[in-house]
Every structure is written in structure tokens, then in C-alpha cells.
Amino acid sequence: MKIITQLMKSSSRGVFLKPVLKPLLLGSARSMSADVTSKYNFETLKVTQPKEFVTQVEMNRPKKLNAMNKAFWSEMRTCFQQLNSDSDCRVIVLSGAGKVFTAGLDLTDLDTVAVMQSDLDPSRKAFMIRGTIADYQETFTVIEKCTKPVIAAIHNACIGGGIDMTSACDIRYATQDSFFQIKEVDIGLAADVGTLQRFPKIVGNDSLVRELIYTARRFHSDEAKEMGFVSRIFPDKESMLTGAMDIAEIIASKSPVAVQGSKVSLVFSRDHSVREGLEHVAVWNQGMLQSEDVMKAVMAGMEKKTPKFSKL
Amino acid sequence: MKIITQLMKSSSRGVFLKPVLKPLLLGSARSMSADVTSKYNFETLKVTQPKEFVTQVEMNRPKKLNAMNKAFWSEMRTCFQQLNSDSDCRVIVLSGAGKVFTAGLDLTDLDTVAVMQSDLDPSRKAFMIRGTIADYQETFTVIEKCTKPVIAAIHNACIGGGIDMTSACDIRYATQDSFFQIKEVDIGLAADVGTLQRFPKIVGNDSLVRELIYTARRFHSDEAKEMGFVSRIFPDKESMLTGAMDIAEIIASKSPVAVQGSKVSLVFSRDHSVREGLEHVAVWNQGMLQSEDVMKAVMAGMEKKTPKFSKL
Amino acid sequence: MKIITQLMKSSSRGVFLKPVLKPLLLGSARSMSADVTSKYNFETLKVTQPKEFVTQVEMNRPKKLNAMNKAFWSEMRTCFQQLNSDSDCRVIVLSGAGKVFTAGLDLTDLDTVAVMQSDLDPSRKAFMIRGTIADYQETFTVIEKCTKPVIAAIHNACIGGGIDMTSACDIRYATQDSFFQIKEVDIGLAADVGTLQRFPKIVGNDSLVRELIYTARRFHSDEAKEMGFVSRIFPDKESMLTGAMDIAEIIASKSPVAVQGSKVSLVFSRDHSVREGLEHVAVWNQGMLQSEDVMKAVMAGMEKKTPKFSKL
Amino acid sequence: MKIITQLMKSSSRGVFLKPVLKPLLLGSARSMSADVTSKYNFETLKVTQPKEFVTQVEMNRPKKLNAMNKAFWSEMRTCFQQLNSDSDCRVIVLSGAGKVFTAGLDLTDLDTVAVMQSDLDPSRKAFMIRGTIADYQETFTVIEKCTKPVIAAIHNACIGGGIDMTSACDIRYATQDSFFQIKEVDIGLAADVGTLQRFPKIVGNDSLVRELIYTARRFHSDEAKEMGFVSRIFPDKESMLTGAMDIAEIIASKSPVAVQGSKVSLVFSRDHSVREGLEHVAVWNQGMLQSEDVMKAVMAGMEKKTPKFSKL
């Protein structure tokens, strides 16, 4: 007891609190006016803010068919971690520049292949490989950890890693001409960055899921819609992006406390029993129901006005 | 060892068993002839027995659009706990009186709002709020704990708490004109009485689930059917209730030991691994396969007769 | 959207909040001055408040060796549910009146035995028996659900149900002359109200645990201490109660938000992985660190004073 | 330390390794040329190898409508355990000989019924019954434990145990005239060999699942397709078997390391959280990515050739 209290004597309440708080709170204020592109400066991703509180993340290696190279695996992670604490962002639309959404893993740019081919002792290789897999898994898990809803807007090819990635998104829209391929068995491996874990929990036809995984055959937008992998089909990329932005705008207009709490609870509940999910959301809401957003939303509802929510 | 045996000396087997047993067994016998409405006397619910072993629970505040007020949250819990041990009830049909199924939470009648608005210390508010949420959660969890199948018969509006409630039912039927709304983000909060836990485990289109939750938009009977939330659409309320009663009657004619064991196992298995679910049903059936119902059912099958099962 | 907003029109914010809030907050205020004995009026339990915020619950059928009869199973549940929301109670000491702590289950007063002996169909008996077991389990689980620490003060015999009950307590103290017996196999059954679940997770010698359970042999205070079931031995009942009260008083002087949050997290974490336990306490504390108690405690520490915490 | 090293002195590295290895490796080599029918000699099953690496298992009691008798429950287990380690088998097609796929449990040939009817003490019956249930459950769980994909090709009736069995398969195809019935409540029991555990996790319409289970009503191929239980409908048995063989051939042409790793991960991930599933596949692939199949597959892809994979 003595030790702690001695440590504290030298500082009075007023002194140590104020200076710390200021930059902390200003920080988020300043971020509002900052230019989104300068904040998010990536080689493989283009980040823009087409509407208030709506961020678009575009995979941006069109000449390489947005294949996932080493820079991508690292930048995606950084990008979504940053978006997670950016109060100007409430919803994210994830799309691909150029002709296709993504061709998946860029096999020309992988350390793992080098490790696999080396003469190292198998157990030492294994430690290295596990490290890389864990890193790549985290790249897509950050999409899920990011508390803001992520809408994948898919056109043309969505292959291999593209399925892993979009399975970690909240909502999937696609163009009429889009097609999908769970490619991994074709390159001699079991998918290991999320498809086998998330894809079957998203759709309602396990028989089809397994056929697609074991055969690596293509499936098209209509089959994807019927099985519940995507929820809307649009005639082309442009109309899809418009549609995605419209939904994004609606979500962005809601209380971010409510929307992000919903995502946290949905992700938690998918992986736990109903009872555990209920306990979790009760503990979550014991704090969150004290939000000013509840009263703002209720009042606005009564007055038939659109509420404006503070940044989060 | 001594203590227990001494306690017992004073009573002989014959003496202490008989008197206890009689009222216990008569109790369930008497309940058979009792008038169901007098047994189930509620302000917000109307309970009737349209067919043998079939109970109808009707939300009964039509002028308030069956909005869920404090009395409702408490009465539902009591009602289903009572039905759970009522041997005259084998199936429950849950419907709404008046124009709509339910408008959801009655915001005009909530203690929680008062707590939220008070000047209490945030941690003390949190303890209070958690208590209330836990109580409300229990109100719908009793539907699931009740071992008898519950059929929700939904017409017109089913909003907010209505989704939480019907997600805890076994079977959902709806009228052509019905519509649904996961309303919670519109009042500034993450749904906390079951929708986020149960709804996504019921249907097979997670992309759509999340769109509906984040946007709070309405969806209609056909979309509800397509996504697997309801399994039958009827032209109107009357035909739906007839249809629900017909199915209820069929279920009521089956062995209650078999049907209720199936529900217990289904609910358990949803929340556990397949292996755990198998172990559970094996332990359950090691006792239940000794039921007279098995031989009754098999014999009736061979003789092409309809078996009659004892009360449970 | 319309429906909810229409419902709300008729009430303005000021109107519906105020009247609800008043009794709610007064309620907890009034409970402070109320006489504890009149609030807790039981046949088998005596409830007193020996010190501020410290409640003593005494099993009170000394002539029957505090054997657990039907009234006890019901009253314990009610008592601890009530204590859980009583802001005058921060710690509970659970003891037994008379010569022994408890002789365990009162076999002369059990419906279950009657059911077992009846001619009912085995599956129908099973449904009845499961109901009773679940009720009895809940009687001790409420000790764990009650967020206030419970100290068991054990003297002389602690048999059968006594082990189940004290295993659900937080802290166990015992007198030198105390002895314990996991009696259940001696009456032909596997213990089913908590010993087999909680006891092995409390102590650190599974080999001994199983010997005690399979043989139903007595073990004494020193063995109980050595294996980690009790943490302190006192010469006699009087000194033990004094010791228990002293510890209870210390706990009662701490922030109830901190102490009760700790219990909630301990119970949760015992049953979950470390990772899940960490996530749970993070969600818990995101609200609870906003408590006034934190600053009160820190300030008091710096000023070397004893903080006074508001009721919870 | 001494003890082990002494044990080892007597054998030098070269000596003890070689002789052991030879038969072990030859063993799998020899199995290649062996006649599949002589290896798999069963009373109730006919096992053939219509294509390289494709095994067909046909239930073969057409006069008894392929009803599941005692021999069947035992032979299925043996058959799939054997197939699991047969390197000539990479995919399995499971079908039924004669007019129907299967009529389910053969009630005329069951020990359990005898046990149920006996005068044994209920607890002793329970131990016996649990043993039998566990055995029967294992009969279908081996389909899931077998790392090779299993395609069920269903025609006409698929009743009772047929649902339990096909729910444990990976892919389900059916003929236009096929119908299904979760029969168990009609014989007075809750299904206990897998339907209640696996069926609801396969499809995306829980409302319909429960209706089918509680009513035991038949459902037909189109309803089965719509709810996601089967993924393809064929006009008749012949075209279905051709279709199933075509898919089987495609799967058999892929890397068995990749396909079987995918099945292992899919089954594991169904029963665990996404995070746990990801950790599992990372540990799995830390070894498996060292497979020669990866480079073979990648090289073949680049050269637009079909790779040939070694036996597994």
C-alpha cells in the first residue's frame, strides 16, 4: 500500500490529468479535417471517403489483377487497424480497381514458397511457415475485429484469397458477371486464411460448400446469391458501387454506438453459445445504454427528425 | 455415516413415501380437467386451448399494437414456465391479437430509460441496467427452455422485440402481408434480448442478416421466407392460424417424450459441437428409451393404428 | 418506423421519465434503513447484519442438524437472490446454528424419493426428477450468481449437500474439529448438486479428490486445509466467526464495484479460456472504470485516508 | 536417463529402422494391386472401385429395403475405418441397391429393444442402452472421421437412419423421385444417431428443420434442394450415379493432401470458433505446406498440365 501511495504523492489530480487529456481528445478532432488520402498512403490500396463517414478501400494493383502480394498482406492489416480507430469512418466499402476484383494469392511474391523449398529441418520450416500463416490470417481477421461494418463490392473474378477476404466482411454484393473460385486445392493445399472457417458459417447449404471446396470449380453470381454468399446482384460495377454506397450511407447515418455494438455482438455470438452471447451483450449494454445516442435516437424518432450522432 | 442413518431411523419406508406421492401425482391429474383460462390469468396475454394438448398464447394489447410493456415482460416468463410443467400442453401457438403481431418494445413503460437518465454513478447504473437486461433476456429464453414446441404465427408488423421473441420459437409461419424490422439501431442500441444471438443461427444468408441489422430496414414475408426465417406463408391471418393449428395437432398426437426430447437435444446441439451433442442425446436416451411410448408407437405402427400416449 | 414513433408521440420525455425514476431510486434508499430480520423472514435460515454491509446467513434447524429439507432448498434460493440486490449487503458469512454445520440432505423430506418409488413410466419419472435436480442445483448456483463474496464458516460436520453448498462459496474457513464427507455414493447416487463440478476445480490434488468421492470416507480439517479446500483453521466456532467477520469487514470496506466485478470475472474465467476471460473483463471494465470509486480510491490512497463508497 | 539409454544400446540405428520400414511401406504399395472386392468383404455392403481412386459403397440388402440391421451397424464402421487408410481410395460414393436408398433402422433386428423390454433395474438397462447408442453413433461418425470426401447418392426413400447417415456425408445428391422422412418421433424417440446434431448445421432454415423433426412428415427432393440439404437433383438413379462419379473423379484428380486437409479443417471448424479453426489449420499446414504436392500443383498449373499426385 505504501509504495503506490508514495508514487502518487508527487502528482496532484489536476496536474496529471489535464495535459494528457488534451492531445488525446484533440487528436480525434483533428483527424476529422485531415485529408483521408494523406492519412492512408498505401502501395496496394487506395483509400477515399466518397461520403461523410463512408470510407472506400480499393485494391489497387489492376495490372496484376489485384493479386495479393507481400505488400498487400501487410498494408491491409495496417489499413483496417487504422480505420478501426478513425472516427471519420463508420462504414467501409471494399472493392477492386480494374477488370477483376482479385485473382487471389500472388504466387510470384511469397516467402513461404522459398521456405518450403529450402533444405531446412522440417520442424524448423514448420515454425517459420506457421508464423507466416498466422500473419496472413490476421490480415483478414482485422476486417472482423474492425468494429465498423465492411461491405464487399465484388465484380468479375473473386478467386482464392478473395473468398477468404470477403468471407470476413459483413455484407457481400456482386455484379451479374462475377464469378468465384475456392482455388486452394488446385495449388495443392487446404485453404488456411479463413475460407474453411467462415464460408460455411455464412451460407445455408453445406453440401454445395463442400462440393465447391473439394472441386475448386467456379461458381457464378446467381449460384452465390442462391446459396446466400452474396445478398444482392447488380447489373454492373457502377450500379453496384452506387448501391453499396447507398446502403453505406444509411448505415453511416445510424448511431455508431449501436451499429458497432451490433457488429461486436454478432461476431462474438457466431462463435459462442446463445447463452454466452446473451451474457456478453448484457455486459456490453450495461455501459452502452448510458450513451447519449439512445436518447438522441428516441427523441429524433418522436419528432420525426434525423438524429445527428457525435463521432466515435 | 451415523448422522444420516440416525435421521432416518424415525421414518419407515412406507410411512414417508406414500403421503408425499399422492398430491404430487394427483396434482397433474387435476390440471387436466381445470379450465385453462382460469389457470392462465394474465393482463397482456390470453391463453386458450383450441384443441387437445394444443395451447394458444395470444399477445393481447391490440390497442397498443401488442407493444411489450413491463407487465408483458414479466407475464410471458410466468406463462411459459407454467406451460412447461402443464401436462395438458404439448404444443404452443404464439400469436398477436388485433391488427399487428407486435410493435416491439413499449418505450413509454420502461424503468431502464429512467435509470439511464438519472445522475447515478455510471458503474451503479450499469449494475441496474444489467439486471434489467438479464430479466428481459430470460423472458424469451423461457420459450426455448420450455420443452414443448412453440409455433409463432405472425401477421402484419413484427418489429424489434418481435424478432427477438420469434427467433426463440421453434417454427415461424407468417401471412402474406407481414413485415419485419430489426429496429434496435434506430433507437440507438445494439439488440440485446436475443436477435443478434439467435437470428443468424436460424437462417442461411449472413450477408443479408447483417444488412438488415445495420440498416434497420423492413423486410417482407417473401424475403423472410427466402432467407429461411419463416417456413410458410399464408394468404391471411385466419388461414395461417388454421394451418398452424393443423401442424400443432399433428405434433400433439406424437409421443410427448419423443417430441420434447427432440427439442431439448436440438437446443443443446445448436450450442455445442456435434460430438458433445451426440454424447448428450446418448445420456438422455439411456433413460428415455425405457419409455412405454416406444413400444406403444412401434405396436401402433405395426397395427396401423394411432397410438394414444399418456400425459407428460 | 411509423409505429414506434406513433407510440411515442403521446408521451413527452419529461413526463414519462420522472415518475418512474423516483420510487426506483427511493426503493434502494429505503432498504438501507429497513430492519434486516424483517426483510429476511425464513423458517430454516436466520439472517442478521452483525456489521455494516456484512450479512450473516445462519442455517437454523439445529435440532435437525441443519439437514436440508424442502423449505431449505427453496428459502436459500430466495434468500441469496434477495441479498444479491440488497445494497446494504456487501459480504455474506454462511454458518450453521447448533452442534454441526450441516448433516446434508434431509432424506425424510423429499418428493424425489416418492417419484422414484412410484409406478410411473420411467421416462415420465425422468422428466419429474430432472426438474427437481435442476431446482436444487439452482439453490447453490445462486450463491455463485450473487455478486457478493460468500464466506462459509464451517464447524463440526459438513456432509453431503454441505460440500456441494460450500463448494459454491468463495472462501471456506473451518474449525479444528470440523470434518467433511462426500456422502453421495453411500446413498447410491452420484452427487448432483455441484460437488463433482466445483470441488475438483477448487483444490489441487485430483488423486485425493477422487479417493474421497469414490469411498465417501470422512476427511478432517487438516486434510481439508492441506488439499486447499479450506484456507484457514480456527480453534473453535467462536474464534472462527470472529475471524470470518474480520475478513468480511475488510472486504466490505473496499469498493463494492471493484469487489463484485472481481467475483463476476473470477466465476466467468473459471469456466472459459484465458482469452475469453480477458475479453469479458475488458468489456466489463469499459463501463466500470468510469466509476466514481476509482477516483475515490486513488485519492484516498494518496491522502492515506479510508475511502467511503456509495451503496451499490 | 540411464534406463532408456540402456534399452537402446542393444540396437543400432541402421539395424532397427530398415526391417520395420519395409513391410510398412510395401503394405500400402501392395494394396494398390489388390482386388477391392476381396479386401472389402461384407454381408450388407458391396464395395467396388468404378474409377481410379474412387470407391463406391453400396448398401446391399435390396429385399429388406436396405434397412439397417445389426450386421450393417458393425460393417459400416469397419468399412469406413478401412477406407480411411486405403491409399487407393480418395473419394467415396455411398448409394443403395434396389428400389430405395434405405428404409432406416431395421426394427426386427435390435438388441436394444430386448433390453428395453427386460425386467432389469432401470439404471442397469441405461448403462446397456448407452453402450449401444454410442456404438451406433460411431457407425456414422466414422464417415466424418474418414478424411476422404463422401458423396451420398440418394434415390427414392431415405428414412430415419438414412437422414442420420447422409447428414454425416460431405455432399448429398438426389433423384427427382427421392423423398425423406425424419421418422424417429413416429417410433416414440428422439433421433439419437446424428440427425439432431448435424442436420440443422447443414441447412439454412431452422423453422423448417424443426417442423420436419416434430411432425415426421415426408419431404421431397425439391424441398430438400431448396432448404440446402441436397445440392443437386438428377432425373433418375442412373444419371445421378453418373453425375456423382464425374464429381468424384474430379476430386480424385486433386492433391489428396489438399482435399483431405480441407475435410479435416471443415469438420473441425464446424465445431469450433473461427479463431480456433484458424489456429488449427495453421498448425496443420505448418507441416502440410511442405508437401511435394504444392510444387507439383503449382508447376502443373504453370505448364497447363494435369498433375499426378503420389498415393496418400
Next chain:
Amino acid sequence: MKIITQLMKSSSRGVFLKPVLKPLLLGSARSMSADVTSKYNFETLKVTQPKEFVTQVEMNRPKKLNAMNKAFWSEMRTCFQQLNSDSDCRVIVLSGAGKVFTAGLDLTDLDTVAVMQSDLDPSRKAFMIRGTIADYQETFTVIEKCTKPVIAAIHNACIGGGIDMTSACDIRYATQDSFFQIKEVDIGLAADVGTLQRFPKIVGNDSLVRELIYTARRFHSDEAKEMGFVSRIFPDKESMLTGAMDIAEIIASKSPVAVQGSKVSLVFSRDHSVREGLEHVAVWNQGMLQSEDVMKAVMAGMEKKTPKFSKL
């Protein structure tokens, strides 16, 4: 419906039940009189029945220090599976013939080593190795699955696999001169047949557990007792076997329904949350409380006689 009933017509109730039942029930009757040694005929194990209902399993390769060779891994599994359904066995004492309890894995007799050394593709080796590990794990898991309590009586060396094996037993006794060694890191591997899973859940000093595992140092009987791995120390092997037999005899005199139900619940509860453990034992006891043993035990208790329980 038709199909099943047609199947049944040809057999009447009386006909199909009787003949099946007889051998089934006689089977267990006959086993009683059979000579235990002829029933349990093993190369590496000696099985005797020193007292009624008490079976002794002795590892019996004294010249090889009871090292675990291929025959052992297979015979242990068979032996305990057989004991599990042998109604003459209610408790098992597991001991070692000769100078030591066991030297652990017999490295001179292992296929795995051959596989490890071969030129096979690493992924194909991995499939083979996993099969062997799974088999060896099952060898000790059967000790746990066997519902009868198993007492390990350890003298002198208990090394490597000996720790894995005894960690799967219920109770561990040891001689004063016994010593233990978690040997695996010394042969270059992480223990994989149970020590890392079971050992830390048995004792109450995780710091010591990890020191022992990482250093592979010996620890002696007193340290084993202090940390809670063994619960009794005896001066020598003879006195230990006498002590173990005495405890075994006591356990054998109790209701086997009660004792074996306790073991099932203990094993289940170790691996589940308290809540799940409680639900499991409630479902278990809903059938088991109908046992004649309950009344026999209670009556015997009242009359201060020793009850005699039927075989199980």
C-alpha cells in the same frame, strides 16, 4: 410410414424379443463364473482378480522394465475396453511387475521412428504419424473412458509414458522410493499421449509442472505428494499394494451405479463449464436415480447393514 410397418409385420413382438434377450443377459451372467485370467490373455499384461469386483492389471515385462512396446499399446486398449463391460470388475489396480513401474516408451520397437527416417514426402509422413499418435493416445484415454475407478500403484521408476498413463488414472499411490520423470524433451519431442493435457489439471502448482516438463528432471515421491500428483506414500511395494487393495475393496462395496456415475461426471466436468457439468449430471441422474441401488443403500443405511448391489 408404410415401409417401416411392412418390415415389422412379419415379426410379432413375442417372437423377436425373447431369443435376442437370452444370450445377451446370460452373457453377463456367465462372465461371472469365468476365470479372469483366461478371459484376459495378454503378452504384456497380467490380469488377476485378487478380491471380489477388484481387478489387478499388472504390466508384465519386468526384464524390459515394463517399457511400452507395440504389443503393450494395443493390449492396454483391448484390456480396458474389455474391463469396461465386465460386470465382475468394479475397480482396477494398475501396477508394474519387477523392479520398476515402467521405463516408458520402448524406443526399440516403434514404427513411427521408421516412418520419421524414411524418404517419404513430409505430408505423407505426417498422415502416418498422426495415425500412430492418435492410436497411442487412445490407449491411455480408454483408462478414462472406462467407467470404473483406476488406482495406479507406482513403485520405483515411472518415466515418460508412465506419467501419461498414470495421469489418466483416477487415484495415484506411490512407494517412498518411487521417482518420476517427464522424459519427452530429452528425446526431442513434446509429450503427445496425455501428460501435457492431464498432468497440469491434476495438480496445484503450475510453476513446478512447467519446470518439470521443460527440464525433464526427476522428481521423487515426496515432491509428487506435495504437489498433489500422488495422494499417498507407502514404505514399500507390498504395503502399497495392500493399501491400494483396501481402498479398492471399499470402493467395490459401494453401489457401482453411484461410483461409475461419479467418474463419468468427474471426467465430463473437468472438460466443461460448471453449468454444463450440472446439466449433464441432471440428465444422467434423471435416469439413474430410478436405480434400485438408491433404495437399497438408504435402507441399508437405516438398518446399519452393508448393502449388496447387483452386478452392473
Next chain:
Amino acid sequence: MKIITQLMKSSSRGVFLKPVLKPLLLGSARSMSADVTSKYNFETLKVTQPKEFVTQVEMNRPKKLNAMNKAFWSEMRTCFQQLNSDSDCRVIVLSGAGKVFTAGLDLTDLDTVAVMQSDLDPSRKAFMIRGTIADYQETFTVIEKCTKPVIAAIHNACIGGGIDMTSACDIRYATQDSFFQIKEVDIGLAADVGTLQRFPKIVGNDSLVRELIYTARRFHSDEAKEMGFVSRIFPDKESMLTGAMDIAEIIASKSPVAVQGSKVSLVFSRDHSVREGLEHVAVWNQGMLQSEDVMKAVMAGMEKKTPKFSKL
């Protein structure tokens, strides 16, 4: 298929593998010769390599009693992440410079306090606080994620965060004069960086655990040893460091594949059922048993030499 193969055409196998591999493998080679202190340059930590493969991490703010400030929370994380992939490190000894091990949280240097005191909306505060807690939790979880064993060498005061930190270590040694305090309730909060999750799973006396947590009283080295929190007591800091280094040296001499695999399995198994732990270690070892270390270790054992293992 086309897309991927096209991507690959431009690179031949030899070309893309070699250049990538070289720096990767050289990287780990170079790290060997690098000066450890220059690699690990921290403000609050001093990192040295007293023996080959043994790293010492010393908390290094002696004037501040090694209180945990913002820099510390960040540097610890970085330090252990770096050590995790440093092949020169096989074991870590964690100690404190100066008079005490650590005084715990540095309350004078915390953003969280500022946030707590601000006027922000409670739900927005909650999001911020949760972020900070999660970061701090990760600081100690990295100790557990680091696959190398960590030995805590504790002298004098180990308070608050010190308990959280050492509970995440593998082995705990302490000096005679050391004392411990689970301080958190004294500053008004439930411990939230690991104590409530890990501490009770380490020791075998839950009654004492809860007394210490609820009262925040100090406990001394002997009580810590008796309850199993520390496993060795040394007379003073110097002898303790010598003792810790000796054990560290022994561990460092073992196969790192074996030791680190053991840690991974121990941590996994603590949080899963025995069955899941066994499956996990089987999948782990299917790759790791192919390690050269196994044969090296076995050969060295037979030849009574000390094996030398390659870097990992």
C-alpha cells in the same frame, strides 16, 4: 485457373525462389552474431544474454520501483514479440532492477485516467477504455504467446500488475523476503490484465485465491510457495538469479523444438478439454516428429553425449 497460371508464366521456379530465400535465411544467421543489447534497445527494459540461448529481461526503472508506465506497456510487447523470433533466445529470465521487483501500475502516467475523468459521452469513453485495456492485456499475453519458457525471478515487492505479469510466465521463483499484493480492489477496480484469469488456474487453493483478491492483503513468499504460486524460494536475489540461470541453462540445452512445442501445447491445453488438447498435440507432432532433433536426441542418449541442436 488461367489467371493464376498466367501470373506465373513470367517467373521460373529457379528465379523466384532463390533471391527471396537468401536474405530470409541469412537474416537468422546474422542475428546470431549481433549484439543483443543493440538489438533490444529500450527505455524501461534492459536485455542481456548471460549465457548461450538464455536471455535476461530486466525491468529497469529502479528509482520508480519499476512501476509500469506507458513506455513499459509498449516496450514489453515489442520486446517479447522480438524475442519470440530470435533464434539466439531459448529461455527468458524476467527480473527487476533495484530494490523491488515491481510496484505495479504507474498511476501517474496513464491516459485511461484522463479519459475516465473527461466529459465525454459514457459510451464513447467506453470504446476508448476498452482499447487501452486490450492493449495492456496484450502486453502480458505476448509472454504466453512467446513460445520460449519465461522464468520470473521475483524479489521484494511484486504488486498489482506484477501479479498479472508473473501469472503469464511459465515458472516463478522468489526470494525469502518477497511479498505479493493483488492490489486492484484498493484502487477501485477489478483486475483486468490477467490476474483474475490466470492466477486461479495456476494454484490449487481457490479459497485463498479469493481471499487475497477481495482483501488486497499482502502475502509472503512462504504462503506463495505453499499455495503453488512460486515453486522455489531462495535466500536472496543473487542466489535466486543464479538458481534461475542454472535452470534456464538446462532448458536451453534441450531441443528447442521439443521445449517450445511443449509450451505451445501446455498453453493450448489449459484452455481446452483434454480431448481437444490431445487432437492439437497430434496435429502439432505429425510435423514436428520429423525434426532432426528427435534422432539427435535419441542418438546422444544412447551414446551418453550431450546433443547440440540447431537454432530455431
